[in-house]
Amino acid sequence: MTTLPFDTIFPGDCLEVLAQLPENSVDLVFADPPYNLQLSQELWRPNRTRVAAVEDGWDKFASFEEYDHFTRLWLSACHRVLKDTGTLWVIGTYHNIYRVGAILQELGFWILNDVVWLKTNPMPNFRGVRFTNAHETLIWAQKIKGAKYTFNHHAMKSLNDDLQMRSDWTLPLCTGKERLRVDGAKVHSTQKPEALLYRVLLSSTNPGDVVLDPFFGSGTTGAVARKLGRHFIGIERDETYIKIAQERIAAVEPAPEAAVNLRELRRQPRVPFGALLEAGLLQPGERLYFVKNESIIATILANGQLQCDSLTGSIHAVAKSLFDGAPANGWECWLYEKDGQMLVINTLRQIIQSEKA
Numbered sequence: 001m002t003t004l005p006f007d008t009i010f011p012g013d014c015l016e017v018l019a020q021l022p023e024n025s026v027d028l029v030f031a032d033p034p035y036n037l038q039l040s041q042e043l044w045r046p047n048r049t050r051v052a053a054v055e056d057g058w059d060k061f062a063s064f065e066e067y068d069h070f071t072r073l074w075l076s077a078c079h080r081v082l083k084d085t086g087t088l089w090v091i092g093t094y095h096n097i098y099r100v101g102a103i104l105q106e107l108g109f110w111i112l113n114d115v116v117w118l119k120t121n122p123m124p125n126f127r128g129v130r131f132t133n134a135h136e137t138l139i140w141a142q143k144i145k146g147a148k149y150t151f152n153h154h155a156m157k158s159l160n161d162d163l164q165m166r167s168d169w170t171l172p173l174c175t176g177k178e179r180l181r182v183d184g185a186k187v188h189s190t191q192k193p194e195a196l197l198y199r200v201l202l203s204s205t206n207p208g209d210v211v212l213d214p215f216f217g218s219g220t221t222g223a224v225a226r227k228l229g230r231h232f233i234g235i236e237r238d239e240t241y242i243k244i245a246q247e248r249i250a251a252v253e254p255a256p257e258a259a260v261n262l263r264e265l266r267r268q269p270r271v272p273f274g275a276l277l278e279a280g281l282l283q284p285g286e287r288l289y290f291v292k293n294e295s296i297i298a299t300i301l302a303n304g305q306l307q308c309d310s311l312t313g314s315i316h317a318v319a320k321s322l323f324d325g326a327p328a329n330g331w332e333c334w335l336y337e338k339d340g341q342m343l344v345i346n347t348l349r350q351i352i353q354s355e356k357a
């Protein structure tokens, strides 16, 4: 194969399929490999219902040596198909992640972060013999130490309410409507939450990039890739999962290009609210109306702050307080009056941006 077939799920063993893919061709690998959970006995809840644990054949290995051998093979194969600027994510638990981490270092990958996914709703330790196992670990590594790679710092910061995104991510397990079921039964025992992949893909790829998932399962990576305007290549050896993943991905509505092309947005010159006063587009003392309730009125101060009853602060800060602390983009939250019409102040920012561009 010399060119990559985008947005395809390859059936079969990942080692065989990876060997067919061209080298230096994918921007990102996300891998959710077998964890080798080594469960030796059934798990029961105190009310005598059986816990649906991961008992699938694909998760079973005869020994650590066999698991390590398999891990070395698929990681080397991913190393070959990754671009030199590419990065790789692997998710796992204490059962496997230390082994995976050591092997990927041996193979020359350079670890950039380990991220802890803290589960808000973990399964308890029913027998009460250990701590509740409430997290999984993701290792993020680059193919070549020191090479250029994608990290969308600003996107992550915005996603985190303007604070730098940390390496502990608190997210729920995949439950409710998102969990794929047939006749009430889960279709995949380890379906990952889309929120996790959203963060992975938004942080380390750009629109149009190619994401390879060699253990595709129910297609979570593909669904989020499609939503965010990224391409995917999946590999999965179970035909039932492939069919489910195909249907799932086909039902995803991709976000409009303008909404995911953040590099383009960032290229827009930054405009402080005060620039609207300096340009005479708004005047000190003029009134702005809160978008959710136009009876809430703020006065523009000469320094570019707003005063709204006892609140004084930036357009963002006052809006945030009015939204009870929820993140708010002030440019979308305030209206001004022009010729009897209420218009959002972002239209004035766009005038300045187009003059600067």
Ligand SMILES: C[S@@+](CC[C@H](N)C(=O)[O-])C[C@H]1O[C@@H](n2cnc3c(N)ncnc32)[C@H](O)[C@@H]1O
Pocket: 012, 013, 014, 015, 032, 033, 034, 035, 058, 188, 190, 191, 192, 193, 214, 215, 216, 217, 218, 219, 220, 221, 235, 236, 237, 238, 241
């Ligand atoms: C941990 S699950 C991945 C779940 C997936 N992230 C999701 O959200 O649905 C691992 C998947 O890899 C598949 N698998 C295991 N070994 C494989 C191999 N050698 N080649 C291809 N697929 C494999 C299994 O069938 C299983 O669906």
